[in-house]
Amino acid sequence: MSPHGNSHTHDQSHGRSHGHTHGHSQGHTHGDESFDFDWGVLSTQLEQEAEIRGPVYRQAAEWINGLLPAPGARRVLDIGSGPGVVAALLADVFPAAEVVAVDSTPELLEHTTARAERLGLGGRVSTRLAELPDAIPTLGEADVIWAGNSLHHLGDQRAALEGFAGRLRPGGVLALLEGGLSARHLPRDLGADMGRPGLEARFEARLAEWFTAMRSEQPGAVRETEDWPALLAAAGLEPSGTRSFLLDVPAPAPPLVREQLVRTFSRLRDKNLAEGAADDQEILDRLLDPEDPRGLLRRPDVFLLEVRTVHTARKV
Numbered sequence: 001m002s003p004h005g006n007s008h009t010h011d012q013s014h015g016r017s018h019g020h021t022h023g024h025s026q027g028h029t030h031g032d033e034s035f036d037f038d039w040g041v042l043s044t045q046l047e048q049e050a051e052i053r054g055p056v057y058r059q060a061a062e063w064i065n066g067l068l069p070a071p072g073a074r075r076v077l078d079i080g081s082g083p084g085v086v087a088a089l090l091a092d093v094f095p096a097a098e099v100v101a102v103d104s105t106p107e108l109l110e111h112t113t114a115r116a117e118r119l120g121l122g123g124r125v126s127t128r129l130a131e132l133p134d135a136i137p138t139l140g141e142a143d144v145i146w147a148g149n150s151l152h153h154l155g156d157q158r159a160a161l162e163g164f165a166g167r168l169r170p171g172g173v174l175a176l177l178e179g180g181l182s183a184r185h186l187p188r189d190l191g192a193d194m195g196r197p198g199l200e201a202r203f204e205a206r207l208a209e210w211f212t213a214m215r216s217e218q219p220g221a222v223r224e225t226e227d228w229p230a231l232l233a234a235a236g237l238e239p240s241g242t243r244s245f246l247l248d249v250p251a252p253a254p255p256l257v258r259e260q261l262v263r264t265f266s267r268l269r270d271k272n273l274a275e276g277a278a279d280d281q282e283i284l285d286r287l288l289d290p291e292d293p294r295g296l297l298r299r300p301d302v303f304l305l306e307v308r309t310v311h312t313a314r315k316v
């Protein structure tokens with residue numbers, strides 16, 4: 001599995017640099033790999049990923065809602081909010097709250113505004129263009145701080161958590177969506193030959209290496225053991241529980257899941273993560289062929305099974 005659990009779908013949303021950066025200075029590379037993500041280009045992928053995982057995020061948000069003292073959240077910060085799928089969902093789950101979507105990518109914040117308006121939430125979802133961690137002290141106070149798939153993009157995660165803890169109102173909750181179990185979509189034995197693990201297991205190992213390199217290349221990177229409850233406690237908060245949520249979409253998966261998988265596997269092929277393994281290229285070519293009955297869009301055995309973990313802590 002990839003260390004932060006969001007499958008290779010998430011990992012692969014971080015492509016090579018497409019020429020401009022958002023917040024990260026130029027030149028974070030590892031071998032031929034660049035970690036200067038062009039998040040704006042990835043908006044459709046991020047949007048699809050979040051939509052597919054909506055039920056899981058909703059369950060997590062409802063759990064967090066139950067951890068809050070009455071009368072619930074008045075201000076929610078969505079840190080590294082991406083295209084705004086989750087910000088809109090948070091506005092729904094916290095009906096009395098103003099939700100502030102915080103991100104360093106202007107295109108994604110534009111998506112967020114459009115989505116909130118489309119859903120009739122425009123009055124309660126606002127956006128804040130901010131480069132973290134520097135901007136943390138300027139974010140204002142909050143009853144809930146949700147950092148979903150975003151903390152690992154900050155070099156010094158411990159310091160960032162301390163910063164977020166300082167923004168919480170008494171009784172407020174900081175929720176980190178980090179880790180879990182990576183997604184699986186295909187039969188285990190697909191590509192398992194010559195004693196090797198199957199295709200997805202091998203990709204996952206490659207992506208775990210990629211993730212470690214990505215972490216170490218973040219500006220100001222500090223190596224931490226990812227013991228999130230301990231790090232939340234070190235930030236002065238009281239851990240209030242860790243829960244893992246299952247995303248279980250049995251075969252045959254609906255078109256959205258397949259489209260997302262095609263995007264992910266296309267990136268794997270383009271980035272040549274299967275480099276040096278010509279047979280993997282062949283398998284990928286076949287999986288990505290829209291006409292092939294054994295391709296991802298048509299084969300009946302595509303599913304989605306994934307676990308996402310949420311760690312929470314309260315300000316006492």
Ligand SMILES: C[S@@+](CC[C@H](N)C(=O)[O-])C[C@H]1O[C@@H](n2cnc3c(N)ncnc32)[C@H](O)[C@@H]1O
Pocket residue numbers: 013022023024039046050079080081082083085086102103104105108130131132133147148149150153154
């Ligand atoms: C993997 S996406 C997660 C999006 C969303 N939270 C979700 O779960 O669907 C990471 C997001 O963090 C944002 N981001 C990355 N580094 C950032 C930084 N230093 N400051 C602010 N936002 C950042 C990116 O623009 C991107 O939208």
